[in-house]
Amino acid sequence: MPAKRVILEMGTGNDLHGGDYTKAAVRAVADALHHSSLPLIRTLKLDAERMQVEVTIGVQRPEKVDAGAVKSALPHGEVTVNIVKGGLDVPDDETGDIAVIASAAVCVRMDLPQARR
Numbered sequence: 001m002p003a004k005r006v007i008l009e010m011g012t013g014n015d016l017h018g019g020d021y022t023k024a025a026v027r028a029v030a031d032a033l034h035h036s037s038l039p040l041i042r043t044l045k046l047d048a049e050r051m052q053v054e055v056t057i058g059v060q061r062p063e064k065v066d067a068g069a070v071k072s073a074l075p076h077g078e079v080t081v082n083i084v085k086g087g088l089d090v091p092d093d094e095t096g097d098i099a100v101i102a103s104a105a106v107c108v109r110m111d112l113p114q115a116r117r
Contacts, residue, residue, distance in 0.1 A: 003052050003109035009036040011104045019098040021064035024087070025057045028104035029073045038108070051077030051108050058086020058103040065102075077108070 011034075013027025041048050053074055059065055062083040071079045090099040 003111050005107060005109050006040060006112070007036055007038060007106075007108045009033070009106045011035065011106070013102045013104065015100045017097055017099070019089075019100055021059045021061055021100055021102065022066040022069050024100040024102035025059060025065045025070050025083070025104065026073045028057065028102040029055060029070060029106065032104050032106045033074075036106075041110075044112070046110060046112075048076040049078075051110055053077040053079045054107040054109070055079065055081045056105045056107075057081065057083045059083065059100065060085065060087055060089045074106075 009032040011028045011030070011032030013024045013029070013031055015021070015023040015027070040046070041051075053076070055070060055074065057065060057070060062085055065083045067081040067083060070081045087103050088101040090101065092098065
């Protein structure tokens with residue numbers, strides 16, 4: 001049976017000074033995680049390490065994100081990271097600094113036990 005999506009959570013993160021896209025991405029993932037709870041894992045006695053976690057990060061400069069650092073921000077599961085163009089850059093014309101805003105979507109899929117009829 002194919003894994004079923006059990007949660008989709010979104011988050012945003014930023015790096016206000018320095019233009020660090022990875023820092024903003026990791027913060028966006030942390031934001032998403034802080035908005036979610038998966039009690040069904042304990043309730044159904046599922047193995048959290050078997051979760052399929054798909055993370056999509058949106059930033060203006062996808063090539064500047066360290067996918068490994070984003071992956072390590074997830075506490076459980078088989079994690080895949082996809083980085084796409086999105087988010088927002090807010091330049092400061094006076095200082096040349098840039099504020100980076102990243103968006104994250106964290107999707108969790110699991111193989112669920114068959115319902116008894």
